[in-house]
Amino acid sequence: MTPPITRDTCAALDAADTLAPLRDQFDLPEGVIYLDGNSLGVLPRATAGRVQDVIRREWGQDLIQSWNKAGWIDYPQRVGDKIARLVGGQPGEVIAADSTSLNLYKVLSVALASVRASDPDGRRRVIVSERDNFPTDLYIAESLARQHGFTLRLVETDEIAAQLTGTAGDALAVLMLTHVNYRTGRQHAMADVTAAAHAAGALVVWDLAHSAGAVPVDLNGCDADFAIGCGYKYLNGGPGSPAFLWVHPRHLARLGGDGKDALWQPLAGWMGHAAPFEFTPGYRPAAGVTGFLCGTPSAIALAALECGVDTVLAAEALGGMAAVRAKSLALTDLFSALVAQRCAGHGLTLQTPTEPALRGSQVSLYRDEGAYAIVQALIARGVVGDYRAPGILRFGFTPLYLRFADVWDAVEHLVQVLQTGEWREERFHQRAAVT
């Protein structure tokens, strides 16, 4: 029988943690154990100073000259190249711009246009996704399906495989999945799923919102078609940070032209034009991923995102994403084990797969009653997770700044909240606008 885990066990894990120095990169609030980096990453120490420099010097002093002098003009590509290192992309395949939703609109549009071009008879007109995918992805897909005569078919996770074979597979245009599910933390096997979709003749769009900076991703290695991701979660880019997108070179190579059959991403703004400063009336997409830009990029927001991405890239010298992943699994294993050891009989059910390959960097617990209030009671104690309907207590584990002892302390608070029943207090049941 395994001896029970103690706080000393956790402290020993911290003492041996080769990633421990990365915590110093962040300004963390006193007295808070932050298990919500999967919703909004914490503030890097470098960000405030760097943003001040963009505002006071680049904008305030150098003004319009900073488009050249400070390189604002290719900031989306520069930050994109850094993000590429975290997701298995090559330089020139990623841009940081706009929001995740907008980037999905761009890449899914191109995916649908590619299918229409290669399948003019309209046999493939189904987009498959998970019913439990993050809703904004489903909304964007619904919008594009309505516009272009496709059907959005939502299935349960265990029904995906059946969509990739037989008559369903013959009708499949695009498989659109989020790599790590936002509620359950379940992770798809990207390489296998991509290969199966390709075997069915379909394209694959991956949403990396809960993957980039949290779990290893190898987009080129998996031969994926398109990917998008979020800047403000594990990349620590700040609230509403620009998002990113990746496009496989085989699709980048096909974009272009100006005739009726030209393949464009539809958000055809001037920053994606081949020569924006020629100010010519006809749209010609820029070569490569630059053609996926639309409007003028926010230098301030990109500076903050770059600082956040740099905090993850700092792990490269300490083992990179493999080391981040190892610590992530150790943190989530520890949390699950402590919940099992110390919260038995309190009605909590583990929602996240125990198998490492199926797990992202979070643990979700389900409880029939009081899940929202328990989360609020924990927040009042300084343990910040969040609630996701229905009944989910969601805890994100960000290896760059979380300690094993933090996990112990978080579970200690959870035990106390459950044992005292303090979550039944009325104040913990009042719903805010954003949950």
Place this chain on the structure above:
Amino acid sequence: MTPPITRDTCAALDAADTLAPLRDQFDLPEGVIYLDGNSLGVLPRATAGRVQDVIRREWGQDLIQSWNKAGWIDYPQRVGDKIARLVGGQPGEVIAADSTSLNLYKVLSVALASVRASDPDGRRRVIVSERDNFPTDLYIAESLARQHGFTLRLVETDEIAAQLTGTAGDALAVLMLTHVNYRTGRQHAMADVTAAAHAAGALVVWDLAHSAGAVPVDLNGCDADFAIGCGYKYLNGGPGSPAFLWVHPRHLARLGGDGKDALWQPLAGWMGHAAPFEFTPGYRPAAGVTGFLCGTPSAIALAALECGVDTVLAAEALGGMAAVRAKSLALTDLFSALVAQRCAGHGLTLQTPTEPALRGSQVSLYRDEGAYAIVQALIARGVVGDYRAPGILRFGFTPLYLRFADVWDAVEHLVQVLQTGEWREERFHQRAAVT
């Protein structure tokens, strides 16, 4: 005969300027006369501190709670309501979000969908705009026209009227114009043009990129249909600031539904959903202008934009946009008069209409030879304007911080650049990426 203008004339105008106190709102670089606020507005004094507060306290300390506590969740609407005061909108009609290009994509999509719904036989399938409109507007319109079977017809300014009558008027779906032209500074008569387009049975989309904060705009008074505008020019929101959009209530009221005939804006992201935190799979647009949001807003970028908008709203106590307009016209009149008085024989032609009603807040000069280099030589002397192909020297006049004596000094430098011929130096002919 009018006596020649002197620097003393200008200094006297400054002494009498009731808007002069507004200059103290800005951090202006030493030794620079900035005539490019129509490209990138200057830095408000309040911005750096406010952004620091968003970063260090709202993000760094309060983290995810700031979505409620700091009101990040309705920041686009709050800043939108402030912008509404500058363009003749009512509260609830404007949001600040995304880029100008993206906002045009949203409103033009809805305009085209409205036309398709009211004209199922397809008689009205032409979008008319000016060939000299800012290219990103034309690119977005071209993209939507291709997708939805419309024709984008580009005409010269003096050909617009003919598009609003007869058979051309019968085919007209949408008239899409920029209120003040980015190159020439020419201003359309918004009320008259809108009325003429409506008489033809068409909808009108106005781009206010060079109007908001610079010239009075009364969208409701003109009975316009849709408008978009830029945050980083006269609104001083910083490089790549969020843009804004306005929708007339009669169009807002028609948006909604979830069937095949539902009228949505197509960038249907979760922040435009009726209940984003219910995380339900089907898209239902939020009521009102909130339905035009897409992804997660950038709190940092919106904070900077709000500081910029506040610098324009500060004029409300000093006569508002009418006073701003009066000073703007006085500044541009003075510049044109000084160029006529002091630069005669140097080959400069005025491109901007002399009639006040046809003029925005800029003056553009044309020169056959050396326009680019003359602009660079002026910049080297601290007089910052910009160049726009072909042959345009463009000077923006922002009444919030420019002095009449600055206009004198700018023309003095122009005289010297022309008289010395220093613009012929090779260094002034090297083209940068961004011009």
